[in-house]
Amino acid sequence: MPEKAATNSTDTALHVPFWRDPTKRGIVFQVFALLLVGGVGYYLFSNTQANLARQNIATGFNFLGKEAAFEIGESLIPYSAADTYAKALLVGALNTIKVAFIGIIITTILGTIIGIARLSKNWLVSKLSGGFIELMQNIPVLLQLFFWYALFYEAFPSPRQALHPMPGVFLCNRGLVLTVPEAHPAHAAMFWALLIALGLGWGIARWARKRQERTGQLFPAIRVGLALCLLLPALVWLGYGAPSALDVPVLSGFNFKGGLTLSPEFAALLLGLILYTSAFVAEIVRAGIQSVSHGQVEAAMAIGLRPGSVLRLVILPQATRVIIPPLTSQMLNLTKNSSLAVAIGFPDFVAVTNTTINQTGQAIEGVALIMAVYLIFSLSTSAFMNWYNKKMALVER
Amino acid sequence: MEIRKVLALAVVFSLFAVGFAYAGKDLDAVREKGFIQAGVNGGVFGFGMPDEKGVWRGLDVDTARAIAAAVFGDADKVKYTPLTAQQRFTALQSGEIDVLTRNATRTLSRETSLGLNFVQVNYYDGQGFLVPKKLGVKSAKELSGATVCVLPGTTTEQNAADFFRKNKMEWKPVVIESTTELAKTFFAGRCDVLTSDASQLAGTRAVSPNPKDYIILPEIISKEPLAPCVRHGDDQWRDIVDFSVLAMIEAEELGITSKNVDEMLKSTDPAIQRFLGVTEGNGKALGLDEKWAYNIVKQVGNYGEVFERNVGVNTTLGLERGLNALWTNGGLMYSPPFK
Numbered sequence: 035m036p037e038k039a040a041t042n043s044t045d046t047a048l049h050v051p052f053w054r055d056p057t058k059r060g061i062v063f064q065v066f067a068l069l070l071v072g073g074v075g076y077y078l079f080s081n082t083q084a085n086l087a088r089q090n091i092a093t094g095f096n097f098l099g100k101e102a103a104f105e106i107g108e109s110l111i112p113y114s115a116a117d118t119y120a121k122a123l124l125v126g127a128l129n130t131i132k133v134a135f136i137g138i139i140i141t142t143i144l145g146t147i148i149g150i151a152r153l154s155k156n157w158l159v160s161k162l163s164g165g166f167i168e169l170m171q172n173i174p175v176l177l178q179l180f181f182w183y184a185l186f187y188e189a190f191p192s193p194r195q196a197l198h199p200m201p202g203v204f205l206c207n208r209g210l211v212l213t214v215p216e217a218h219p220a221h222a223a224m225f226w227a228l229l230i231a232l233g234l235g236w237g238i239a240r241w242a243r244k245r246q247e248r249t250g251q252l253f254p255a256i257r258v259g260l261a262l263c264l265l266l267p268a269l270v271w272l273g274y275g276a277p278s279a280l281d282v283p284v285l286s287g288f289n290f291k292g293g294l295t296l297s298p299e300f301a302a303l304l305l306g307l308i309l310y311t312s313a314f315v316a317e318i319v320r321a322g323i324q325s326v327s328h329g330q331v332e333a334a335m336a337i338g339l340r341p342g343s344v345l346r347l348v349i350l351p352q353a354t355r356v357i358i359p360p361l362t363s364q365m366l367n368l369t370k371n372s373s374l375a376v377a378i379g380f381p382d383f384v385a386v387t388n389t390t391i392n393q394t395g396q397a398i399e400g401v402a403l404i405m406a407v408y409l410i411f412s413l414s415t416s417a418f419m420n421w422y423n424k425k426m427a428l429v430e431r
Numbered sequence: 432m433e434i435r436k437v438l439a440l441a442v443v444f445s446l447f448a449v450g451f452a453y454a455g456k457d458l459d460a461v462r463e464k465g466f467i468q469a470g471v472n473g474g475v476f477g478f479g480m481p482d483e484k485g486v487w488r489g490l491d492v493d494t495a496r497a498i499a500a501a502v503f504g505d506a507d508k509v510k511y512t513p514l515t516a517q518q519r520f521t522a523l524q525s526g527e528i529d530v531l532t533r534n535a536t537r538t539l540s541r542e543t544s545l546g547l548n549f550v551q552v553n554y555y556d557g558q559g560f561l562v563p564k565k566l567g568v569k570s571a572k573e574l575s576g577a578t579v580c581v582l583p584g585t586t587t588e589q590n591a592a593d594f595f596r597k598n599k600m601e602w603k604p605v606v607i608e609s610t611t612e613l614a615k616t617f618f619a620g621r622c623d624v625l626t627s628d629a630s631q632l633a634g635t636r637a638v639s640p641n642p643k644d645y646i647i648l649p650e651i652i653s654k655e656p657l658a659p660c661v662r663h664g665d666d667q668w669r670d671i672v673d674f675s676v677l678a679m680i681e682a683e684e685l686g687i688t689s690k691n692v693d694e695m696l697k698s699t700d701p702a703i704q705r706f707l708g709v710t711e712g713n714g715k716a717l718g719l720d721e722k723w724a725y726n727i728v729k730q731v732g733n734y735g736e737v738f739e740r741n742v743g744v745n746t747t748l749g750l751e752r753g754l755n756a757l758w759t760n761g762g763l764m765y766s767p768p769f770k
Contacts, residue, residue, distance in 0.1 A: 088664075091524065092544035105592045105604045115592040180612075187621040207620050208578060287576040288566075288623045289603075298621065299605065376583075379607040379616070388517050389583050389606070395545040397521050 082398065097394040098123070104389055106381045108297055119390050126386030127407055133300070133382065134369040134411065137307045141368060142361070144308060145315025150345070152320050163316065170313035176374055179306040183378040186298035193289050202282060202293075210296040211283040220274035224267040231266040235259030299380035303372065311368045315361060322357035323349055354426050362419035366412050373408075383407055457665040458502075458718070461529050466508040469495035470528040473513025474610035476634040477742040477750075478534050478554075487511050490741045491532040494553050494659055497731045498530060498675040501723040506730035515608060516582055520545050523662050530672055532659045534628065536586045541660075549658040550673035551680070553734075555754035555763050557651035558590050559629035561636060564644050566623060571650035575600035580613050580622035582606075590653040591626050614639070628655050630742065630750060637747040671717055678724045681706060681766040682733035684757055689732040692725060706769045713769055724769070734764060 052058040086093050102122040105115050109125045110132060151163040170178075187207045191197065196206035202213030215221070235258070242253035271277075283293030326349050334348040375382035384404060391400035461467055471479035471491055479489040496506040512528050523531045524546060534556070535541075537549035560571050560579075568574065571594070581588050583606045595602045605622050607613040614635045617625040625632065629651060636642050659676060661669050682688070685703055687695045695703055704710040707728075708721035717723065731737065738755060742748045756762025 086546075091546040103592055104588045105595070105602065107604050107606065115596055183616075184619075187616055187619045192620050288574075289576050289578060291576070376608045377612070379605045379613075381606065385583065385606060385608075388608075389588060392517050392520075392583070393589060395520065395540065 086398075092394070092396060093399070094396075095399055097390075097396055097399070100394075102390070102393075104393065106386060107379070108300065108381060119394070122386055123383070123390065123403065126381060126383040129381055129386075130369075130372055130375075130383040130407075130411070133303055133307070133372045133375070133380070137304055137311070137368050137372070138365050138415075140304075141308050141311045141315055141364070145312035145364075146319050148312060148316035149319025149323070152316060153323060167313045167316050170309050171317075173310075175306060175310040175371055176377060178310055179302060179374055179378050182306050183298065183302035186302055190298075193285060196285070196290075202280070204283060204290060204293075207298065208289055208295065209298050209301065211290045212294045212296070213280050213282050214294045215277075216279040216281045218274070218277045218279070220271055220277050223270050223274065227266040227270040228263060231259075231262040235262050238262075297380075299375070299378055302378055303375050303380045303382075307368050307371055310371070311364055314364050314367075318357055318360045318364065319353070322353035325356045326352045351426075355423070358419060358423045358426060362416060362423075365415050365419070369411050369415065370408060456668075457529060457661065458668040458671065461502065461668070465503070466510050467495060467499050467502065467530060468510050468512060468528045469498075470514045470519055470522050470531040470533050471495065471511050472533045472610070473511075475534065475631050476638050477746065477748045478630065478634065479511075479513075479532070488741065490554060490737060491534060491659075493731050493737045493741065494532045494676060494679075495530065497679055497727045498659075498672055500726040500730045501671060501675045501678070501717075501719055504720060504722065504726045506726070515610075517608070520547065523547065523660065526662075529668075530659055530661050534631070534657045535660060536655045537658045537660070538586065546663045547660045548663060548669045549660040550669065551676040551766075552656040552658045552763075553676050554630060554657040556628040556630050556655040556657050558587055558626060558653040558655060559632055559651050560648040561617075561625040561627075561632040561645055562623065562648060563620075564646055568648065571648045571652065572598060572600075574602065574624060576602070577623040578603045578605060578621070579624045579626055580605050580607070580617040581626055582610060582613055583608055586653065586655065587627055594652045610635075628657070630748070633742075633748045633750055637749075667718055671719065674717060675727060677766040678706075678727050678769075679731070679734040679737060680757070680764045681769055682724070682728045683735040683764075684759065684766065687728050687733060688736055689728055689730070692728045696725070702769070 052062070083093065098120040099118055101115075102117055102119045103115050104122070106113055106122060106125050108129065110128045111125060113121060113125045148163045148166060151159050152167065154160045154163075186209075190205055190207045193204075193206045193208050196204040196211070198204055204211040235255075238253075238258055239255040242255040246252060281292050281294075283290040283295075285291075330348055330352065331344060334344040339347065372382055373384040376385045376388060379385075387400045387404050391397050394400075469492075471487065471489070473479060473481075475489070477489055479487065479491040482488050492509075492511070495509045495511070499508045500506040502508075512522065514522055514528075514531075514533060519531055519533055519535065520541070522528050532553075534554065535549075536556075537552070541547055542549060560574070562568050562574075574595075575598075579591060579602050581591055581604050588604070588606065591602075591604070605616065607616060614625070616622065618639050625635065627635070629647060632647050636645050636647070639645065659672055661672055685695075685700075685706060687703065687706070692707070696707055696709060698704065698707075701710065705713060707725045708714055708723070711721050714721035714723050720726075732740070735752075735757075738752065739745065742750045744751060752760070752762060754763050756764065758765040
């Protein structure tokens with residue numbers, strides 16, 4: 035009987051006109067919708083093109099190869115006004131990455147600490163972190179940026195009266211000026227040594243885990259890894275004859291020459307973004323931890339784990355799975371909020387593109403570039419976090 | 432249901448596209464809505480800034496008022512859109528404003544690749560440097576290594592870069608989007624130098640906490656002919672904007688002021704008769720009322736009056752006429768004949 039019904043339905047399907055077949059109808063509608071969206075897009079594009087041509091407004095990306103002729107306050111790569119717009123935009127993009135990368139790392143650490151502190155049994159610790167979260171979450175981030183920036187330029191003296199808390203460190207309204215080791219080929223070699231040490235450390239940790247699973251014996255992998263990370267670069271440094279020349283900042287004319295300067299704009303932007311976002315991260319971490327059932331904690335306590343180990347071995351690994359997806363969106367928020375840099379004068383990608391737009395007059399291309407760059411940043415962050423999320427989810431046995 | 436949503440979206444999008452395509456008869460559009468939407472600075476004292484009662488004041492504001500007086504016979508028929516240096520040209524291109532009277536420098540690339548038409552210059556300016564007196568700097572050539580506060584998206588940014596490059600000096604720009612925020616940062620000491628058009632520097636200094644502690648260095652490093660501008664596409668509208676500015680200059684040259692303009696109607700000088708529309712012709716040629724120039728002078732004043740009222744020696748800014756004097760007094764203000 036059921037077989038017969040099945041053949042019946044296929045038989046009739048042959049005679050049903052396609053607009054009665056939900057699958058085919060669905061496809062037709064989707065093609066129609068796609069054409070419509072494509073058509074609207076094409077219309078907008080061609081209309082814009084035609085209008086721009088009619089008003090003699092230049093179009094295209096040819097401007098990227100021309101001389102930028104403007105200066106940028108801080109840059110990770112050598113840049114001068116004689117370089118091209120493309121290079122200027124690269125400088126801006128790198129500045130954005132710098133803020134986003136450092137910001138995301140510190141935010142994640144700080145947010146996790148505050149989130150855990152909020153659940154602390156210590157009344158003062160939990161109330162303090164609770165107060166921090168409420169305060170930071172409820173003040174608009176732009177306002178916070180203005181506040182930190184104003185603090186930097188209002189509170190600190192001019193370079194000539196710079197605060198000098200310890201040798202080689204100066205604090206003034208030009209920023210935090212630090213003494214750094216003078217550039218030397220040993221530094222590059224030390225960096226590679228550190229990378230090798232990290233690789234070795236990872237290998238040791240893997241081996242130690244396998245051995246523990248097999249034999250139950252513990253191995254202090256973290257301590258050994260840390261020791262490697264310190265020892266290897268130090269050995270390389272000694273091998274190069276221990277170069278210890280320092281690049282000491284000296285006040286000359288208007289400002290400090292030499293050393294490493296952390297500008298007030300960068301510091302204010304980083305601080306504002308970190309404090310604002312870490313409040314949200316803290317709430318996510320707290321929610322993640324509370325989502326782990328209490329029975330797990332009691333079971334862990336019952337087999338004699340100390341509170342720290344309970345957190346590290348039982349709660350956090352389970353909470354992480356809940357935490358990662360919303361954490362990703364906070365990371366994206368931080369990256370996108372970094373475009374508020376224009377308000378306090380940090381030359382991020384948006385700031386540099388704005389200047390470019392104004393000098394070339396090519397607003398549409400400039401805005402398209404901004405959208406493309408932020409899309410790339412966001413998609414790569416998401417891709418990485420999705421990979422990590424999958425990896426964490428697979429730990430289930 | 433889904434399809435209906437898609438269709439509604441399509442309609443919305445095409446409306447948007449039509450809005451974008453708009454660039455037809457600007458003058459007709461202005462007449463139809465009954466007022467002029469003027470883009471102004473909003474933050475520069477003496478040029479375009481609301482006073483404590485919220486009334487817009489300044490040289491650029493008066494220029495917009497002159498255009499309204501010419502078109503509608505009523506100088507008050509203007510609405511102001513405060514714009515940042517970065518928004519201003521886009522706002523004009525997209526039709527958000529009808530005319531830009533916001534200390535914009537006329538340059539070749541703006542005239543061509545931005546699709547704009549600049550008209551008669553209403554202020555001849557040049558870029559300078561404002562520094563605190565206690566720095567002890569006497570010349571811009573001593574600024575090597577300085578941190579300089581600059582507004583983004585202006586010719587200023589490029590001029591400064593050119594100046595430091597030419598003189599092989601190092602410098603560090605701090606670029607902040609809003610004029611007021613930038614000035615605050617400078618007065619707090621974040622930068623050694625503030626650079627902008629000299630008139631703006633005077634305006635900024637005038638409203639600073641201690642104006643006497645700052646000096647403008649003698650070097651003027653650029654030519655900044657500041658002029659109102661309109662977008663390409665309506666030549667008649669461009670002519671009206673152009674001659675509204677010129678009328679103020681011509682009136683000063685003819686000796687017509689807002690106070691004596693009614694007596695001047697009885698003048699026997701043919702040039703004055705033509706100018707004030709007693710002898711008809713000019714108004715018709717521009718497509719305006721014959722009283723257009725009379726209305727400008729009566730309601731706004733001649734160029735000299737406008738200058739002295741907003742930025743002249745008796746104001747907080749205390750600027751000399753300099754390049755902005757009439758050509759007969761050694762300046763650059765020169766109007767073609769009104770005939």
